[in-house]
Amino acid sequence: MSLADSDRELVVSELGREPTRAEAALFENLWSEHCAYRSSRPLLSAFDSEGEQVVVGPGDDAAVVSLDDETYITMGIESHNHPSYVDPFDGAATGVGGIVRDTLSMGAYPIALADSLYFGEFDDEHSKYLFEGVVEGISHYGNCIGVPTVAGSVDFHPDYEGNPLVNVACVGLTTEERLVTAEAQEPGNKLVLVGNGTGRDGLGGASFASEDLAEDAETEDRPAVQVGDPYAEKLLIEANEALVDEDLIESARDLGAAGLGGASSEMVAKADLGAHIELERVHQREPNMNALEILLAESQERMCYEVEPDNVDRVRELVERFDLGCSVIGEVTDGNYVCTFEGETVVDVDAYFLGEGAPMNDLSTADPAEPETDLPDVDLEDAFEAIVSSPNTASKRWVYRQYDHEVGVRTSVGPGDDAAIIAVREAEQGLALSSGGAPNWTDVAPYEGARAVALENATNIAAKGATPLAAVDCLNGGNPEKPDVYGGFTGIVDGLAEMCETLSTPVVGGNVSLYNDSVAGPIPPTPTLAMVGSKDGYDAPPLAVEPDGDLLLVGDLGLEAGSPRLGGSEYLAQFDGSDAFPDLPADPAAVVETLAAVANDDATLAVHDVSHGGLAVALAEMVTEDAGLEVAIPSDQPAGALFHEQPGRALVQTESPEAVREAFDGVAPVVELGSATDDGRLAVDAGRTLTADAAEIRDRRGTIERELE
Incomplete structure (x- = not known):
């Protein structure tokens, strides 16, 4: 590890x-891109993070949003991209x-996880x-710690071959009385390290995450990858709950990232305070660790708590009940951030300078090129089979059935x-959760593609009858x-921020992961959005149709301009075109507000x-063995109408088509496509008739399971 010359001078x-x-x-480590956001922080002011529902916004370990006066949820997301390669x-x-x-x-109990994953070609x-x-x-x-993984996405794109992305979000539950933050409170309070022993795993993980992946990364960078113990994490979850129950945490x-040094210095820096830490007091699982190793190791399942002196013994008693390590390693001060090791001072710096002093980067941008229109000429039936069976659009059951x-x-x-819908019975509300991105979209059009990603997640939530919250x-x-x-990264920031503001959905926290570059080249600019919405009750209309009822398309067939735009579609990805x-x-x-209302209407049978x-x-996806669909696509451009991917659209099966048209009058077009049947068969009249029964569709959509089992 080495400090850059310009940073060393500072x-x-x-x-x-x-x-x-x-x-x-x-x-x-703390001035690395991974921790200090030196290239991205100047752009992040584009996000609107405020709202009457926002209790704690960006800057803490997780954001906090209120469901009602007594019930709070926490939201957080992070990446583990380089380690996962x-x-x-x-x-x-x-x-x-x-x-x-x-x-x-944050004093919260985890209730749901979502994972958004991106890999090279399947x-x-x-x-x-x-x-x-x-x-x-x-x-x-996730299974070992008992937290359900309920939502997410999987995408395959050739530009992730040398650098996959693993983005994970978590939702927690807490109350105003139980809320804890990462800001140190009072000089004289003790700093207590709780959890697994400290080892040498993960050393330099923050700086490793701030560099391009080298060709030999799988062997040379393995020591920078942490090793987890979910059973210890489960004990830590329950121990944390006990500590919060008794109001023992300040x-x-x-x-x-950056281990003990990162966590402890950031806690006191937030309050413009300092700390004195005796590193030899840290409980360790490996012998002869030196000061730097203890300070920067990223061993997992560890927490740093600020505790009032009179409560330290009770904290130790509770923690030991869960068979976890507990070390009183120092205290909060009103001076510098100081670390000693066996009587020698090894760190003596101003905590705020350490945490916030990294200079921001002033980088040049170049706008992405506008794609040309080059549409393939493909047989409609061949295209239908290829798109339905593509790993990007096929069933992800192989993934989520393992969770x-x-x-x-x-x-x-x-x-x-x-x-997904999570029942928050404490507030008598259903919490809808959608998470994902769309690399095909943001690769061809970073700004518009990012706007579309935000709108698609909001539409997912509205389809379940919920309205976006944060x-x-x-x-x-x-x-x-x-x-x-x-330039592409700037585009996804601006696009995501603009659409979330349009949707009145505050972006309350997040994570930035740059230098996702390898010998194979850079990844596409990839914004993952994890969005929650709320609704009364826990029920939602299903995705699958019932055997009887009219099917409507809310949104655009794409015919107004004569031919739908296919840019960013799986159709063009499969058949090598551009638009x-x-x-x-x-x-x-x-559109989102109206769709949520329609989804909750008693006459609505299914929404997708x-x-x-x-x-x-x-x-x-809506067809089952018990219910089919007969639809007609009124278009002389059937491929465009069937395969273009404009977001903000939904299929609604209803017993009252007129009520849906009335609801969307002046908001979005409503197209009557056809009706449901009881034969479990999809028949699409698009100038020629495409047919497939539920068993054939299930087989085509089973691409991932078929290849991996």
Whole structure:
């Protein structure tokens, strides 16, 4: 590890001396892109993070949003991209562990997880290896700690081959009385380290996450990957709950990037305070660890608590009941951030300078090129089969059936639907959760594609009868020092911020992951959005149709301009074409609000978002063995109408078509497509008739299961 020359000059000027080895390493990690957001922070002011429902916004371990006067939820999201390339199982597993501890540090109990995963082309053996390892890591850790994974997404794109993305979100539950933050409260309070012993795993993880992946990363960077212990995390969850129950915690921070040095310095920096830490007091699981290793190791399942002196013995008693380690390592002060090791001072710096002093980068941008229109000429039936069976649009059942999505008995609607519904009985509300991105969209049009990602997640929530409440984002990009890469990243930030503001949905927190670049090149600019919405009660209209009722399309067939725009579609990805990205609805907020109201209407039988794979895939997903569909597409451009992916559209099966038309009058067009049948067969008249029964559709959509089992 080494501190950049320009940063070293700044540190020397502030300290009035050369930094110690431990100080230099601490600055390198805390001033890394991963921790300091040096390239992205100047852009993040675009997000609107305020609202009457927002209790704690960006800057803490997780955001806090109110459901009612007494019930709060927490929201957080993080990436574990580079570690998951080097060691897919442990990299993904510890990503889950980290976001759950972010939830604990707010005094909340974790109630739901969502994972959004991005890999290289599915038919590539290395991509399959990473995919299988990541899913196994997430399922192992989440299942062991008893937190249901209820939502998420999986995308395959050739530009993730050298650098997959693993983005994990967590929702927790707390109250005003139980709320804890990461801001230290009072000099003289003790700092108590709780959890697993500290080892040498994960050293330099923050700086590792702030560099492009090298060709030999899978072997050379393995020591920077943390190793998780979900059984210890489960004990930590319950111990944290006991500590919160007895009001023993003044502030808390989980040990993630930059380990103890990062967590403890950030706690006191938030309050413009200091700390004195005796590193030899840290309970360790490996012998002969030096000061730098103790300070920066990213060993998992550890929390740092601020505790009043009179409560330390009770904290120790409770923690030992759960068979976890407990060390009183120092105290909060009103001076510098000081760490000693066996009587020698190894760190003595101003905590605020350490946490906030990194200079921001001033980077050049280049606008992405506008795509040309080059549409393939493909047989309609061949196209339908290819799109429905594509790994991007096929069933993700192979993934989510490995997750225990019902543990905790709160899951009312589980994975495989547009959005999950979690029963928050404390507030008598259903909490809808949707998480995902769309690399095909943001690759062809970063700004418009990001707007579409936000709208699609909101539409998913509205399809379950909920209205958007808040969101957190994970902004993934390549090397920002490349103007075209930084231009694309700027586009996804602005697009996501603009649409979330349009939807009156505050972005209350998030994560940035840059330098997702490898010898294969940069990833597409990839914004993952995890959005929650609320509704009265826990029931929601199903995705699948019933045997009787009219089917309507709310939204655009794309015929107004003569031919639908196919840019960013799976159709063009499959058949090597290009086109501009489709226009979005004129009033997306009204579309979302109206769709939620229609979804809750007693006459509504089923609702399904139309997005990836377009109308063709949405229709196929609604058919079951007991209920089919007969529809007609009024178009002389059937491929465009069936496969374009304009978001903000939905299929609604209803007993009252006129009521749906009336609800959307002046908001969005409503097209009558056809009706449901009882024969379990899809028949689409698009100039020629495409037919498939439920068994054929299930077989075509089973691409991932068929290849991996």
